[in-house]
Amino acid sequence: MKRSNPGRRWFLVAVVLLLPLLTSPWWMPAMGRWLVVEENLEPADLILVLGGDAEVRPVVGAWAYRQGLGKKVLYSQPSDRFEPEVPFDPPERELIPAILRKAGVPEGDIVPLPGEVDGTLGEGERLCDYLKQNGGKTVLVVTTNWHTRRAGWILQKKVGDLARVQMLPAPSPGFDPAVWWRSPGGVEMVLSEYLKIIWYKIRG
């Protein structure tokens, strides 16, 4: 009868426990960087600024417009659920075009995506409707860096063969992909985004 060596068993347990710790300098930055999709930017027919983080995303969308990376800037209109608590604080559907105008995008090139949306899935559906009615073969999508992976999947899946979706990550002061674990905001975003990705992959 062959008996296993307890010393060897404990050594294996220690290796299994220590391995993630020892390799963390590799996999922790990789986890953060994987969320951020950075592509070689090519001029697109349209720039789409996704809802949320309205103080940053439209500024990045306007920069892309000024660089000639798109002819029009679309923006999504979050539903009433996202209305600010203070009624005279402008909601995103007013704040985003105001920022775009201030950042140099002409009024005529700022286009709201028709219909209210509740999240990235809804934004994909609205974009699909828009492309069917108005055309456009390439869309440069602006969203916060940690959101680019999931948003890219969702939007490309919704749009299908109608257009090619490129991602343009906007910075997030609380999230540095290379050292996200050093800030509570970074931990919160990575955790939340991976959970949403798992949820999206399971539930669709």
Next chain:
Amino acid sequence: MAGRRGWIRLLLPTLFVAVLLALSAKSWLGLPARTIMAQPEASFSPTMAVTLGGYQSELRLKHWQGQIPDLQVIALEPPARWTQEAGLRPTTRKMTDYLLEKRGLDPNTVPRIVMTNPNGWHPLRALAAWLEEPAHLQDRLLILVDPTRANYFLTGSFSFLPREVRSRIRFETLPIPDLAPEVWWRRRNGWKDVATGWFLGAFALFAGEGQYGERFNPLDSSGKITWAPDSPLAGATP
């Protein structure tokens, strides 16, 4: 043969434990959500209350004012964002006044603590400094906080507040529908919030307050938006 009998002998207790677990599922399923909740002990009677923002803070403040009519509400004001500096959004003072009025308070009678930094444990530091002022040495403060941040702030209060000040502070978490113990595990936001609450608590325990980046401000000195991304995006040309 002996091995098979051993498995059969194990089967009954395993089944017994499984049935017990299934019968008590209602209570233990709610446990993870309860671990990120905080409530002051019944004997704690606050003289002041502050909300660190979040859903349903208004309702909880009303509840406490119903219990303690003399409760003094204080307001924490974060520094202005760039959209406020650019005149695209109302000032913090104007919005705070509105929220206080909405809660049935006279904005002129509510003390304000203007924060220079709203990140990390700075709100807690500002509140502790307030409680250490001679006029407030007898006050007891209730802090209404989002459950995802409760363990983070609680750990902060243990790590740097003097014992005397800490003894006069209690946290109460706001009731979030997605985090109710009976439903959190059926909702995506429930999972997200429980995980965030745990991780932020663990973060504070092992890493402390943590780092935070500077607020995004695309305005140049003349008030125009001239922001451009750092490399490598800046190098990307059409």
